[in-house]
Amino acid sequence: MDAFTTIYTAVIAKLQGDTVLLGLLGNPADPTAAIRRAQTPEKITTAAVTLRGSDGSGIPFSGSGFAQALGGSAISAKKNPTIEISVWVNSQSSTAPKTGQDADAIEQRVNFLLLQDAGNMIPGTFNWQGTTFPQSFEKDTWLWHNMTRYRFNYFNHQGGS
Amino acid sequence: MADLTQDQLLQKLRQVSASMIPAAAEGMEMAALNVEGEARKNCDPGNSPYESMEFPTKWKGGYQGGAPYMDDRNPDFIPPHLRDSITHEVQVSGSSVQGLVETSDPIAEFVHNGTSKMQPRPFLEDAGAAKIEETTAILSAALARKIQGAGA
Numbered sequence: 343m344d345a346f347t348t349i350y351t352a353v354i355a356k357l358q359g360d361t362v363l364l365g366l367l368g369n370p371a372d373p374t375a376a377i378r379r380a381q382t383p384e385k386i387t388t389a390a391v392t393l394r395g396s397d398g399s400g401i402p403f404s405g406s407g408f409a410q411a412l413g414g415s416a417i418s419a420k421k422n423p424t425i426e427i428s429v430w431v432n433s434q435s436s437t438a439p440k441t442g443q444d445a446d447a448i449e450q451r452v453n454f455l456l457l458q459d460a461g462n463m464i465p466g467t468f469n470w471q472g473t474t475f476p477q478s479f480e481k482d483t484w485l486w487h488n489m490t491r492y493r494f495n496y497f498n499h500q501g502g503s
Numbered sequence: 504m505a506d507l508t509q510d511q512l513l514q515k516l517r518q519v520s521a522s523m524i525p526a527a528a529e530g531m532e533m534a535a536l537n538v539e540g541e542a543r544k545n546c547d548p549g550n551s552p553y554e555s556m557e558f559p560t561k562w563k564g565g566y567q568g569g570a571p572y573m574d575d576r577n578p579d580f581i582p583p584h585l586r587d588s589i590t591h592e593v594q595v596s597g598s599s600v601q602g603l604v605e606t607s608d609p610i611a612e613f614v615h616n617g618t619s620k621m622q623p624r625p626f627l628e629d630a631g632a633a634k635i636e637e638t639t640a641i642l643s644a645a646l647a648r649k650i651q652g653a654g655a
Binding site for chain 1: 612613616623628632
């Protein structure tokens, strides 16, 4: 498993393991279905948090870093990847979450977990920043959609001893 | 020349700071234009970096109840009018200089942030990120010119 996949998996696991977040999502029976990697197209009927990630290897929506030779065959690269996290809330649900405010609350909890949870940040990462975009409402699917793009850094070491 | 008192030094620094604002605004104008160009490229059919991504669903180009809707029957990519809607502006407020690259097109948020049926194509965010080093260089150069001019 490469470094980015390890980090990406840790992010998903952290969100899936947060009882406050799960409560805001309506305590889903299967957290791994409610918080998961994004699919396209989505078939969302209950509240969900979906993630899309890229380590920046030639993918347009991610940053790049610099590489530094460490001697011999060793290289250290500072990576600047992006993880996009969408919050989806079905406004036609009979129970909470179902409002735009509910979606905002879920997004704020995710923000806290990734940006402010001092002492419990994702291992091996630093300099987390998030850009939150205005909430949208899909009239054809009745979904509230909040999206935040997170950028962060990690060092990727290859080669050497 | 006598040494400045602390108050006099603060006053001098405030004057220097104030004189930098027009230079910062001028630099920001160039920087924002540079980012706008990148954002437009991101939305330009044939040049957009998102074209290699798989999109099972494309924007059909229709509106329902004032909001755009998505449909998978149309092979069109990002509609060109989105590219043409991108603009920039510089706002100066007090000692704050802010550059904005924006679009008022109602489909922009859906294209930029994606929908439940369509992957995001964050043409603005990516433009800012792609040009961050150039933006810093442009602003630095604008301020440096002002400082050097003031010292001449």
